[in-house]
Amino acid sequence: MLVRVGSSNDVAAGAIRVFDVAGTKVNVASVSGRLYAFDDACTHRGCSLANGDLDGTTLTCACHGARFDVTSGDVLRGPAERPVRSRTVQVEGTDLLIEA
Ligand code: FES
Numbered sequence: 001m002l003v004r005v006g007s008s009n010d011v012a013a014g015a016i017r018v019f020d021v022a023g024t025k026v027n028v029a030s031v032s033g034r035l036y037a038f039d040d041a042c043t044h045r046g047c048s049l050a051n052g053d054l055d056g057t058t059l060t061c062a063c064h065g066a067r068f069d070v071t072s073g074d075v076l077r078g079p080a081e082r083p084v085r086s087r088t089v090q091v092e093g094t095d096l097l098i099e100a
Pocket of ligand 1: 043061062063
């Protein structure tokens with residue numbers, strides 16, 4: 001199920017914004033005109049990935065440097081071993097919808 005969390009204009013180009021999706025923090029990253037949604041908690045020790053560094057589609061966790069591919073949630077570099085959950089994101093008009 002997709003839930004409306006805000007406006008597509010809420011996420012600036014090249015930036016990450018965190019939204020509440022049914023009680024879970026979920027990030028939306030805007031990269032080259034596309035939006036990608038994934039859970040905020042790093043699978044290493046739970047730091048907020050919204051505080052990480054986004055370079056293209058690669059997000060580096062600010063705590064211990066794990067890297068994730070925001071398009072899939074896959075781990076690109078440890079110490080994290082498990083992917084973050086990637087979620088479907090959709091824009092209808094200006095409504096921003098994220099998979100709950
Ligand atoms: S909590 Fe993200 S790398 Fe450790």
